[in-house]
Amino acid sequence: MMEIRLEQDLMEANNRLAAGVNRFLSRRGILTLNFLSSPGAGKTTLIEETLRRLRGKANTAVIVGDVQTARDKERFEKAGFGAVQINTEGGCHLTAGMVEKAIASLDLSGLDILFIENVGNLVCPAGFQLGEDLKVVLLSTTEGDDKPGKYPSAFFNAQVMIVTKIDLLPVTNFNLDAAKRDALKINPNLKVFDVSSLKDEGMGEWLDWLIRALEAKRKKREP
Amino acid sequence: MMEIRLEQDLMEANNRLAAGVNRFLSRRGILTLNFLSSPGAGKTTLIEETLRRLRGKANTAVIVGDVQTARDKERFEKAGFGAVQINTEGGCHLTAGMVEKAIASLDLSGLDILFIENVGNLVCPAGFQLGEDLKVVLLSTTEGDDKPGKYPSAFFNAQVMIVTKIDLLPVTNFNLDAAKRDALKINPNLKVFDVSSLKDEGMGEWLDWLIRALEAKRKKREP
Numbered sequence: 089m090m091e092i093r094l095e096q097d098l099m100e101a102n103n104r105l106a107a108g109v110n111r112f113l114s115r116r117g118i119l120t121l122n123f124l125s126s127p128g129a130g131k132t133t134l135i136e137e138t139l140r141r142l143r144g145k146a147n148t149a150v151i152v153g154d155v156q157t158a159r160d161k162e163r164f165e166k167a168g169f170g171a172v173q174i175n176t177e178g179g180c181h182l183t184a185g186m187v188e189k190a191i192a193s194l195d196l197s198g199l200d201i202l203f204i205e206n207v208g209n210l211v212c213p214a215g216f217q218l219g220e221d222l223k224v225v226l227l228s229t230t231e232g233d234d235k236p237g238k239y240p241s242a243f244f245n246a247q248v249m250i251v252t253k254i255d256l257l258p259v260t261n262f263n264l265d266a267a268k269r270d271a272l273k274i275n276p277n278l279k280v281f282d283v284s285s286l287k288d289e290g291m292g293e294w295l296d297w298l299i300r301a302l303e304a305k306r307k308k309r310e311p
Numbered sequence: 312m313m314e315i316r317l318e319q320d321l322m323e324a325n326n327r328l329a330a331g332v333n334r335f336l337s338r339r340g341i342l343t344l345n346f347l348s349s350p351g352a353g354k355t356t357l358i359e360e361t362l363r364r365l366r367g368k369a370n371t372a373v374i375v376g377d378v379q380t381a382r383d384k385e386r387f388e389k390a391g392f393g394a395v396q397i398n399t400e401g402g403c404h405l406t407a408g409m410v411e412k413a414i415a416s417l418d419l420s421g422l423d424i425l426f427i428e429n430v431g432n433l434v435c436p437a438g439f440q441l442g443e444d445l446k447v448v449l450l451s452t453t454e455g456d457d458k459p460g461k462y463p464s465a466f467f468n469a470q471v472m473i474v475t476k477i478d479l480l481p482v483t484n485f486n487l488d489a490a491k492r493d494a495l496k497i498n499p500n501l502k503v504f505d506v507s508s509l510k511d512e513g514m515g516e517w518l519d520w521l522i523r524a525l526e527a528k529r530k531k532r533e534p
Contacts, residue, residue, distance in 0.1 A: 127349040127433050127462060128454020155434060157460045178464065180403060180434035208461070210350050211378060211403035211432055230453035230476070231351020237380045238431070239350060241401065253453065259482060 099215050106184035109191070109219025113202065119305040120202040122218050124242050125226035126235070127208030130252040130285060132160050134226065135203050137285040139169050141295050146200035146302060151190045153182040153207045160205065181213035182206050188219070200302055210239035221305060224248040229257045233267035236274055243274045248281070250294065255284035322438050329407035332414070332442025336425065342528040343425040345441050347465050348449035349458070350431030353475040353508060355383050357449065358426050360508040362392050364518050369423035369525060374413045376405040376430045383428065403435035410441045423525055433462035444528060447471040452480045456490035459497055466497045471504070473517065478507035 113120050123131045132152070139148050150171040152160040161173035172190045174182060187204060194202075204220060206213040225246035227235055230253055236243045243249060249271055257264065264282070271278055279297065283290040336343050346354045355375070362371050373394040375383040384396035395413045397405060410427060417425075427443060429436040448469040450458055453476055459466045466472060472494055480487065487505070494501055502520065506513040 126351060126431065126454070127458050128451070154461050156463055157457070159457050159460060178434070180432070207434065208349065208458075209403070209432060209434055211401070211430065212435070228351070228453065230451065230479070231349070234380070234382050235350050235431075237382060238377050240379055256453070256479070256482060259479060 102184050103217045105188065106217035106219045109184050109188050110217075110221070112191075113219060114221075114305075114309070116196055116199065117306050117309040118196065118199050118202050119302045120204065120218075120220045120222075122204045122206060122213075122220035122223045123226065124206050124210070124213045124223060124246065125208060125252075126210050126228070126231055129208070129226040129228040129231060131205050131208070131226055132163055134250065134252060134283065134285045135205055136164065136167050136169070137288075137291060138295065138298070139164075139203070140167070141291060142201070142298075145299065147198050148201050148203065149194050149199055150203045150205065151187060151194075152205040153186070155179070155207060176207055180207055180209050180211070181216050182218055183216055184218050186218075201298070210235065210242045214239075214241040214245050222247045222301065224250060226250050226252050227267060227271075228253040229260050229262040229264070233263045233270070236267060236271040240274045243271045243278065246275065247277070247279065249278045250281045250283050252283055252285065254282045254289055255287040325407050326440045328411065329440035329442045332407050332411050333440075333444070336414075336442060337444075337528075337532070339419055339422065340529050340532040341419065341422050341425050342525045343427065343441075343443045343445075345427045345429060345436075345443035345446045346449065347429050347433070347436045347446060347469065348431060348475075349433050349451070349454055352431070352449040352451040352454060354428050354431070354449055355386055357473065357475060357506065357508045358428055359387065359390050359392070360511075360514060361518065361521070362387075362426070363390070364514060365424070365521075368522065370421050371424050371426065372417050372419075372422055373426045373428065374410060374417075375428040376409070378402070378430060399430055403430055403432045404439050405429050405436065405441055406439055407441050424521070433458065433465045437462075437464040437468050445470045445524065447473060449473050449475050450490060450494075451476040452483050452485040452487070456486045456493070459490060459494040463497045466494045466501065469498065470500070470502060472501045473504045473506050475506055475508065477505045477512055478510040 161171045164171035223246040384394045387394035446469040
C-alpha cells in the first residue's frame with residue numbers, strides 16, 4: 089500500500105510539473121507529442137520517417153528516452169535530425185522533470201512540433217504526463233492483437249493509436265479488427281492509423297492529421 | 312532519491328521472500344523458470360509449445376502474470392494446460408509474494424517444471440526474483456537487434472536468452488549476430504537459442520537443454 093501511495097504522490101507531483109511544461113511550450117505554439125509503445129514497436133522509425141516528411145512543412149525537434157545507450161539519438165543524427173537523449177538509468181518511463189531539463193538544451197525559436205519518444209514500455213509511461221498535448225500509442229502487428237486488453241492504461245490515456253508494421257500483417261496471426269475493437273472499447277475517442285513507416289503505407293493520412301493538429305494548436309496559441 | 316531507496320527496500324524484501332519460495336520448490340525437486348520479454352515477443356506461444364513437447368516427459372504447471380485480463384490463462388486452458396493467472400492491476404512486474412500465493416492453488420505433487428510468465432516488460436521484472444532457478448529472456452526478431460544494449464538489466468540477470476520469431480528474420484532488418492554479440496557482452500554466460508515456436512525451428516535444442524536442466528536440478532535435490 090505504501091508503494092502505491094508514494095507512486096501516486098510522485099505521479100501527481102510529476103503531472104503538476106508537466107502542466108507547467110505544457111504551458112511553456114503552448115505559449116510558443118509548439119505541438120508536443122509523447123510516443124509510447126512496447127520496445128521495438130517502431131517508435132524511432134516512425135518518428136524518423138515523420139520528420140523526413142515534415143521537412144519544409146514544419147520545424148521539428150526530438151527528445152528520446154532510453155534506459156541506456158544513445159543509439160536512438162545517433163540514429164536521428166545519422167538521418168540528419170538533431171535529438172536530445174535522456175537516459176533513465178533503470179527508470180521505466182520519462183518524467184516531466186527530465187523533459188523540462190532536456191528542453192533547456194533545445195533551440196525553441198521557430199519550433200513547430202516536439203516529438204518525445206518515451207522508454208519502450210506499455211505499463212509505466214502511461215500515467216506520467218510529460219507536458220505533451222497528445223499521447224500517441226504504437227501497437228505493432230508482430231506483437232499480437234491482445235495487447236490493448238492486456239495493457240489498457242496506455243490505450244486509455246492516449247489520443248492516437250498507430251498500428252505499425254502493417255506490411256507484416258500477412259506473416260502474422262494479428263487480427264487487426266479485434267485489436268482496434270478492443271482499443272476502442274477502452275477508449276472510444278482514439279484516432280487510429282494503420283502504418284508501415286518503412287514501406288510508406290498509411291503515412292500520408294498520419295501526416296495530414298498531424299499537420300491539422302499543428303494548425304489547431306496554433307489557433308489556440310496564447311497571445 | 313527517496314523513490315530509489317524505497318524501490319531498493321521493496322526489491323530486497325521481495326528477493327528475501329523469493330529465496331524462501333525457491334527453497335520450498337527446490338525441496339520438491341521442481342525446476343522453476345521465470346520468462347521475461349517485451350509485450351508480444353512470444354512468451355505465451357513459446358511456453359505453450361514447450362508444454363506440448365514436454366507431455367509424457369515431464370509434469371508441468373504455469374503461472375501467468377498480466378496487468379489485466381485472463382487471456383493467457385484461457386489460451387493455456389484452450390491448449391489443454393492448467394494455468395494460474397495473476398493480475399497485477401497496473402503493476403509492471405510479478406513479485407515473489409504473488410507467486411507464493413499462486414503456488415498455493417497449484418497441485419505440486421509430481422510436478423517437474425513450473426513456468427512463470429512475467430508481465431510483458433523489459434525493465435521492471437529484471438530486478439525482482441520470484442523464486443525461480445533460471446530467468447529466460449526472450450527477444451523477438453521483429454522488435455530490433457538494439458534491445459539488449461537498451462535494456463541491459465534483463466539480459467544481465469538472465470541465464471538463458473531465446474531469440475524468437477526466427478522465421479521472420481528474412482522480412483526484418485534484425486541483425487542476429489549484432490543482437491547476440493551485444494547480449495553476450497552484457498552477460499557472457501548467457502545460453503542462447505534461436506527459435507520459432509510456431510514453425511518448429513530450434514525447439515528441439517531448447518527442449519533438450521531444458522530436460523538436462525531438470526535432470527541437474529533433481530540431482531541437487533535436497534533430501
